[in-house]
Amino acid sequence: MAGGTVTRFAPSPTGLLHLGHAYSALVAAEAGHMLLRIEDIDGDRCKPEFEAAIYDDLRWLGLDWPEPVMRQSDRLGIYANALDHLAGLGVTYPCSCTRGDIKAALSAPQEGAPIHGPDGLVYPGTCRGRRMASIQPGDVIRLDAERAFDLLGDNMLNFRDNGPHVLNRDAFLRGIGDVVLARKGMGTSYHLSVVVDDAAQAITLVTRGLDLFDSTWIHVLLQRLLDLQTPEYLHHRLIRDEAGKRLAKRDDARSLRELRGQGASPADIRTLVGL
Secondary structure, three states: OOOOOEEEEOOOOOOOOEHHHHHHHHHHHHHOEEEEEEOOOOOOOOOHHHHHHHHHHHHHOOOOOOOOOEEHHHOHHHHHHHHHHHHHOOOEEEEOOOHHHHHHHHHOOOOOOOOEEOOEEOOOOOOOOOOHHHOOOOOEEEEOHHHHHHHHOOOEEEEEOOOEEEEEHHHHHHHOOOOEEEOOOOOOOHHHHHHHHHHHOOOOEEEEEHHHOOHHHHHHHHHHHOOOOOOEEEEEOOOEOOOOOEOOOOOHHHEHHHHHHOOOOHHHHHHHOOO
16 A cells, blocks of 8 residues: 555444454554544443453554544534535435334335345335424434435446445445434434544545445445545455354454453464454
8 A cells, every 4th residue: 555545443342352353453554554533423332441442452462543542422513514414415314214114114015025235124215205304303314315316416436445346326226225324312323424534534545344345335425425535445354253253242252352361462363363
């Protein structure tokens, strides 16, 4: 990567870091100048002790980063402004549907099976057409993807990840749809906040797991709507257990804290993740 490349590692303090996090952080650090961001918008699940453990584990790995660290919980007003901007463009609407409502609507007799997108079942559009003025407590805010493409006047999205990737409007509407931009009790979502934060930190290369590849189309669309630069992307391989299952924070036996307690060194961690 070019010497001016700016990357980021952006964990959520909802559990201890595991080997997959270590690999992602090391990839970011080796690809460019790594910034650290704490994605703590989920106030119910994020804990101070897990945030402290993130700093401790990363320093043990030999990584460093500029201070102060960006924390999403400090930026809720900025996300609200971005959401207001999208509402002003006419590409958002409130939605009161629960997961059960969505599943029931998609199980009704129709052509084809329900499609799973980056956020689960692709929303069937039950609340589409509601005006923002009708928002009620407990509603989420969704992106009206069809209106968004109409506004852009462009039926194609693209980004670079070791070469060009292109997705057309129909594929987005069918396979991704009207994603949530602001969740209950948060005032934002992963998709909205990560786009705003990557721009604020002037990230030029987003390094993250291959499981987030499809989410990148959402981020590119939001970048276009918010008039933000689209960075390059590097979606790296995932670290899996012996059964081939992707590691999760509940896999305590693979946490860096546990491995450290068993006597593992930073060099051992690099070996375990194939670096």
